[in-house]
Amino acid sequence: MNMDMSPPSMTPSDHSMKDNMAMHMNLFWGKDVIILFAGWPGTSLGMYVLALCFVFLLALSVEFFSFSMVVKPGTNPVAGGLTQAAVYALRTALAYLIMLSVMSLNIGIFLVAVAGHTVGFFLVKCRALSMASRSGPDGPTTSACIPKV
Template sequence: MASRHHTVRPVTTEAWNTTGLHVHRKRIAHMTFFWGHNTQVLFPGWPGSSTGMYVLALVFVFSLAVIVEWLSHYNIVKPGASRVAAGLFKTGLHGVRVGLAYMVVLAVMSFNGGIFIAAVVGHAVGYLLFGSRVVFNKSGRSDSDLLPPK
């Protein structure tokens, strides 16, 4: 009976060194979730092998996810503002929100279990704070009032 082993496939990256010569480097690309602090998130060499930098990466991804939820649920345009100016501002804000959301997705694509959990918990906390109306209930209504009548 053949046993199946999870393998990590090396990925060849091509680059030019400072002398103009073409070099090939091999790096490890994980194709399944893994646990550990030695990973690469968003930028080459970051967070590296330092545990402190890995914790900083977790906090960074968590914060990005919370900010994405805040931008998704916060209405910053005041009533009575110019429709054109409000539309342009909301369009720009939407672009920023989508860009940050894609950064969270790219971080999760590192396949690191801790980064994945930080992103999910960040989105959940952001939704709790800004989307669920439990913490900041501006309308004075409960969530049960928001449900359609039976």
């Protein structure tokens, strides 16, 4: 009966795999990161840029869904409630994907997530302000158009 408790020896290929899968414990710069899925974006600069764009669009979408008016006045309350619940579920799922992306601790991912939220908030606010400025006596009031933050 073999009672050897020493760790198994590692080959050079095991070392390289372990080094690539090391989890960062602090913020870092670099394109070699894993975001959301194993092996994505990999070590390719192009895939890293695509991942940055993806996270930016996710953050932009969260802001859009946060302030969008999906239910029109006069809608059936049950249908309106279900629609709002579905949009809320989608927004929450996207927000969690952004949070998991930022947990990669990559500074580039963090910056594009913040930039996406900022640009999305700006676009939604501009749209709300332009709608409020166009409304006349019969149109929506300013307080109905501008989302409260």
